[in-house]
Amino acid sequence: MEKHWNKKWLRVKYKEEKLSVSEIAKECEVSFKTITRWLDRFGIRKIKSYGYTRRGPEAGYWKGGRYKDNTSGRVGSIVLTIHLVLKKDTY
Secondary structure, three states: OOHHHOHHHHHHHHHHOOOOHHHHHHHHOOOHHHHHHHHHHOOOOOOOOOOOOOOHHHOOOOOOOOOOOOOHHHHHHHHHHHHHHHHHHOO
């Protein structure tokens, strides 16, 4: 039986010995994610939720769409202005 499958062993390592998830994973020769899942499964440590979806307007860094940044409007107006000035000079 793998060490990290034992709830008591895992609780002792994490809570009492204060080992980090990375240190426990190294000792068990498994990944960080494996230990995190077992800690969550046993209720020793919960996997943190972001509390929001990562799609569309509900995403944490949503700015309203593809071209809604601070520069796109200014760049567009500068190009239009240059175009109009050049066009005016050709008449």
